[in-house]
Amino acid sequence: MERESFEDEEVAALLNEHYVSIKVDREERPDIDNLYMSVCQALTGSGGWPLTVLLTPDKKPFFAGTYFPKRQMYGRMGLMEVLGQLQKKWSDNPEQIIEVSDKIMQEIDNHVTKPQQGMLDEDLFDKAFEDYLQTFDPEYGGFGSAPKFPTPHNLLFLMAYSEMYDRREALQMVEKTLEGMYRGGMHDHVGFGFARYSTDEKWLVPHFEKMLYDNALLVMAYLEGYQLTGKRLWAEVAENVLTYIQRDMTSPGGAFYSAEDADSEGVEGKFYLFSQGDVEEALDLKDLDTYCHIYDITPEGNFEGSNIPNLIQAVPQDYAKEHNIKLLELTTQLEKSRQKLFDYREKRVHPFKDDKVLTSWNGLMIAAFAKAAKVIQNPSYTQAATKAADFIWFRMRQEDGRLLARYREGDTAFTAYLDDYAFLMWGLIELYEATGDTEYVKRVISLKDIMIEDFWDEADGGFYFSSRHGEKLLSRSKELYDGAIPSGNSVAALQLSKLAAITQDPELTSLVDRQLQVFTGTAVQYPMGYAMYLLSAMQPFQGGREIVLSGNRDDTHMQDMVAAVQQAYLPGASVVYNWEGEAGEKLRELLPHIADMKPVSGKAAAYICEHFSCKEPVTTLEALREALVDVT
Template sequence: MERESFENEEVAKLLNDNFVSIKVDREERPDIDNLYMAVCQTLTGQGGWPLNVLLTPDQQPFYAGTYFPRRSILGRMGLMDMLEQIRDRWQKDQQGIVDLSTELMEEVKQHTLTSHTGEVHEGLLHEAYEQFIKRYDSVYGGFGSAPKFPSPHNLSLLLAYGRAYNHAEATRMAVHTLDSMYRGGIYDHVGFGFARYSTDEQWLVPHFEKMLYDNALLAIAYLDGYQATGEQKFAEIAETIFTYVLRDMISPEGAFYSAEDADSEGEEGKFYVFTREEIEQVLDLEDMHTYCHIYDITPEGNFESKNIPNLIHPSLEEVAAERGLSLLGLETLLEECRTKLWAYREQRVHPSKDDKILTAWNGLMLAALARAGKTLQKPVYANAAARAAEFLWQHLRREDGRLLARFREGEAAYEAYVDDYAYLLWGCLELFEATGQALHLKRVLELKDNLFRLFYDEQDGAFYFSGRDGEQLLTQSKEIYDGALPSGNSVLAVQLNRLAAITQDADLQIVGGKLLEAFGGTVSKYPTGYSMYLQGVLHQVQGSKEIVISGRAEDPMLHEMISAVQIAYLPGAALIVNYQGKQGADLRMILPHLEDKPAIQDQATVYICENFACHAPLTTLEALKDELAWHVS
């Protein structure tokens, strides 16, 4: 629409003569986007972007739609025709339009922005599992038909559900989907990272835009897959995501940019695709034949006469045997080919980069990197998360501590929304578990306190999307739907449960339960639309778990015990490292109950607590591993 209409002088004149045109970046003002998307869905039965809404001068909406061609064509209303009709109607009957907008907002508030309370029980989990089975694509993985979105929190839920209820099929659906997405063209096999979604059911042709939040959530899902199955491949895929992000999406100060565009030189995907002739030009003849055989590179192409590399061959072991190579030898050859193709591709005109630094999306990447630091036992990832967290804390907070939503070119702006607080709280909580440093828990607790002060609805027990101190729109909403991004309320349902275990705060656990109940009726209508929320339900059903490891920082056994817990798949469990002596004094000031969990006889000691009651302490690595094996079996 920008190219067709908004850059057109005739359209501009019509708009400027009759309307006040306002362009909103929905990533900077998701509160506005949420409100008027609800309007569009009420009016048309569907939503999407670009979102076009017409308002009265007092911001009351009365007309909405998504894409409009410049002029009407093939039965689709054109933008100019629509604007001319609205102009004429407004001149003749302003009051009629005002009355219409009032009725519309009443309907929006009643049907779209209202959540329904309900009982929370594990039956919601089983119902969601059955719905996932019905929608599962047993051939290509994923759920439903094209277009297919990764929705990584669906996969994390299925992995956790499979472990909790010993449902091998739940795990298999998640694993198959993780593998299929990686093999497809939605994954960038040359430069790494995932595109936003697949336009087809096979995961072959992506919408080539790359989003920070997708890559953060997918990294978490692949780490979950690695922990749940032991498949080393999933750990390696997660690491390639971090390679991409830390190479291409990081600011000089260590925070993360928002997105890379799909287009370059005015053409979608041009940066990412190859002709067969280009592959021949870059690679040696024998290597070229091997690479093309494995990655579906043909003279006719698999996408508009060009090729999207995708891992079409089902077995690298077979290819290695055919070519008289070991598997390691073939993998080394393919990595050499990839490196050459990446260097060749780097000479092209790059897609534009959206260099906004968004607090919410950075919070998700903090969570992913910190999880990797723990799960893969690689501090470099936790260090990258800590650097980004420091930037956010220094540059995206006002002097009074109020979190802000966006930073760009030296300017921080917009009071942060509940998603910003929730995602950053999640990231800092993961960082606390990865490092054991009290600083990160202090930040978590500050975020939690501000969340309750600015967003919490004491009466109904959930969090509003916008803060009480922000711009007051026509109505306040509480979001729970877990779309491409999980809702702030859903993330908090999970993370407040973990924080309650860490702080031993039974009141906070009660608040978490009340939060879940605030949306129980809404979720029961279509559970698969609320997969992050259901992770919160699963953790509530299973009860809180806290693991405290106490010992001297210089004791190697302490660190072996920490590693054993960090690499174990324990969804919802919370980890605290209680360093003895001065190093742990700050943390014990925040968590006084750690005084009751000392290192017994100066040996590294583990306390496993469930629902605020602790088992007998463990002082050997073997006993800890036996206990962990029992918990994950």
């Protein structure tokens, strides 16, 4: 629409004569987007972008839709016709349009912005699993038909469900999906990272845009897949994504940029596509045949005459067996070819980089780096997460401690939304578990206090999407649907559950229970749309699990126990480090209940607690590992 209408002088003349045109960046103002998307869905039965809404002068909507061509075509109304007809109706009878807009807002207030309560029970998880099973693609992985979105929170729920209820089929769906996404062209096999979604069922042809949030959530899904299966490839995929983020998407100050465009030089995917001639120019002759065979590079191409490197048809392990080559030798050769192709591609015009820093998306990537630091035991990931967290904390907060949503080129703007608080809490809790630094627990508690004060609905429960200090819109909604990004309410419930276990705060536990009940009736209607909510809702049935490790921070045995806990798959469990001496004094002041959880006979000890009670401490690595199996 930008090219067809908004840059067209005829359309512009009509708009400028009769309308006030406002273009909203939905990433900077998701509160506006959420409100008017609800309107579009209520009026048309569906939504999407570009979102086109016409409002009265007091900002009440009376017409909404998504894409409109300039002129009517293929049975779709044109923007010129819509604007002309509605302008005439407004001139002839504005009262009628105002009456329509009032009814629309009443409908939104009564039905769309208010969740449905219900009683939470475990049948909801089984119903969700059955729905996933019905829509699962057994050939390529993923759910539903094209286009396919990664939605990693679906996988996070299914892995937790598989472990909690011993349902191997759930994990098999996850593994097939992880494999399909990795092997397909949606995964950038040359420069790493994942595109936004696949336009086909094979994961071959992506919409080439790369989003920070997708890559953060995918890192966490692949890491948890590695924790559950021990399959090293999944850890390598996560590491490669983080390589891409550190190389291309990290600001000099350590914060993470938002996205890279699909287009370069006005052509979608041009940066990522290769002709066979390109590959021949980039690679040595001795490596050419092997790379082209494995990565599906042909003269005719696999996409509009060009090639998207992928592993859908070939697997390096099988190729090594067929050609009697040692796998290590083959992977070394392929890595050298990848690097040469990457260097060749770097000389091209790059896609535009959206270099704004969003607090919410940075929270997700902080969580991803911190989780990788734990699972892979790589301190460089801790440093990346720490640097980004400090950037947000010291540059994107107001004097009263409240967050701001966006930073770009020294300018911060917009009162933060629920997602900013919930996602940053997620990142900081993961960072505490990676570092044992009490400062991050303090930050989480500070954010929790502000989030409850500014977003919690005391009357009906649940968190509003926008702060009471933000711009007053026509309606304050409560978001639960876990779309491409999980909802702030779902993530807040999960992180507050973990914080309640850390602090042993029964009032916070009650608040989380109430929050979950508020949305149960909504989730029951379509469980697959609420994967992160389901993951959060599993926590009460697991008993608020907490693991307290007590010992000398410099003791190698204590360090081995810490590593064992950090590497274990413990969805929703909280970890507390009760360091001996001054290193742990600040945390004991903050969490007095851990003061009695001391080392046993001078040995580092692990206390595993559920339902506000703890088992006998264990002091050996073997006993700890056995106990961790029981925790999951």
